[in-house]
Amino acid sequence: MARILFLYAPLFRTRHHQEFRLSRAVNMGTLPSRAQACVLILILAMNVALCTVNIPYGTDRAAAVIQIRTGIMATMNLIPLVLIAGYMRVADCLEFKAGWDAVRLAFMDSSFIRAGLIRAARIVTILYRNVSRDQTTADIESLPDDLLKIALNLPRPWIVTPGQHIYLYIPSISLWTSHPFSICWTDDFDSLAAERETPETTPTNQIYILMRRRTGFTDTLARRVSGSVNQTLSVHALVEGPYGGIHSLDSYGTVVLFAGGVGITHHLLYLRRLVRGQVEGTVAARRITLVWVVRSPDYLEWVEEWIGSIVSIGKGKERESSPTRALQILIYVTGSYNADGMERIRLGGSEEIRVSTGRPSFEKLLAWEMSNQVGAMGVLCCGNGRLMGDGGGFCK
Ligand SMILES: Cc1cc2nc3c(=O)[nH]c(=O)nc-3n(C[C@H](O)[C@H](O)[C@H](O)COP(=O)(O)OP(=O)(O)OC[C@H]3O[C@@H](n4cnc5c(N)ncnc54)[C@H](O)[C@@H]3O)c2cc1C
Structure with a gap:
């Protein structure tokens, strides 16, 4: 409960992953979670306190003391900043995808020797x-x-x-x-x-x-x-x-993959593994649903061949003992489209692929999957901040 309400909870409703953008080129980052906001407020309060408490106000020395204190604080704040930047790749390696976990790593051992060793290890890997x-x-x-x-x-x-x-x-x-x-x-x-x-x-x-x-x-x-x-x-x-690549979906009976635009890249190999595993009986998945939100039917050209090969896995080789195939690919086109494009996106009428226009309702899709759920349900989201926020919010 503490995780849901505090550690991973968005600061306001479901917008934790949505980026603030001043323009297409200038990205101001994302809103922190509640736990991250508390850490930030504490750091800010500490900085303000250390720069303002015990100053000999009303004397000639006040301005000089404030100058020295703010200078020291600016330098001190640089240390975690540099360490966090250096440790980001390590955090990735340990699958701490939410960059703020790097803070924990940086403070666990803030020695430059360690940072140097990590950089050396990266060079060796390259x-x-x-x-x-x-x-x-x-x-x-x-x-x-x-x-x-x-x-x-x-x-x-x-x-x-x-x-x-x-x-x-x-x-x-x-x-x-x-x-x-x-x-x-x-x-x-x-x-x-x-x-x-x-x-x-x-x-x-x-x-x-x-x-x-x-x-x-x-x-x-x-x-x-x-x-x-x-x-x-x-x-x-x-x-x-x-x-x-350390999270496996092999043990989930029901798997729902949400992707927005190029976020499909994260899901294709999961989808192939699950569909192949379902046919071979090596994974638990009985219901596999991919929901892909795209602006234009042209996007299918990116992955047409690959999705086609996933859909064809096991076709014509069904055995009586093999479990019922339950793959659904739901494509939502949110921008303008023409009839040719829509026909093409159906990959020649494949029964697994359904195309709709407009945005999907994550709530309804998940409610439908839950009402037909087989075994445990695993949900993965990959896309822009809005999709991640909506998908994550409804999962909670
Ligand atoms: C784990 C992971 C997997 C990704 N997979 C894909 C993928 O399959 N296909 C894809 O198109 N994009 C993917 N991205 C996003 C991709 O890394 C960025 O779009 C790319 O780095 C932008 O480079 P740029 O110099 O053109 O960015 P800019 O135009 O300068 O910035 C655009 C955006 O990219 C972010 N960005 C810039 N440099 C980096 C960096 N070195 N690391 C992380 N983010 C950065 C910026 O913060 C900004 O939000 C992935 C990101 C991550 C973290």
């Missing part, structure tokens, strides 16, 4: 993943609606699990910065027809990410790609990771 006889390369292709599809060819593959993300460096675009992206697909062993090992037990040499164009690194890369021949580009890249 070298291990990328330096070999072959180099990591990125084949980049431009898709509709400001999206880039990137195939990363890895010299040192690993076993990709759903929910993993990597940090991507493209030195020819930006030498020192890296950005996180979900691994949304792996090519190998897509089909059950191939009676081979599954992707979950086999390292894969090629992973895919879908990158939404924003205003910094992603914008520079998108401009470079659109200026290239055929709107495709092959560049040298560096991959750091993988991080995350």
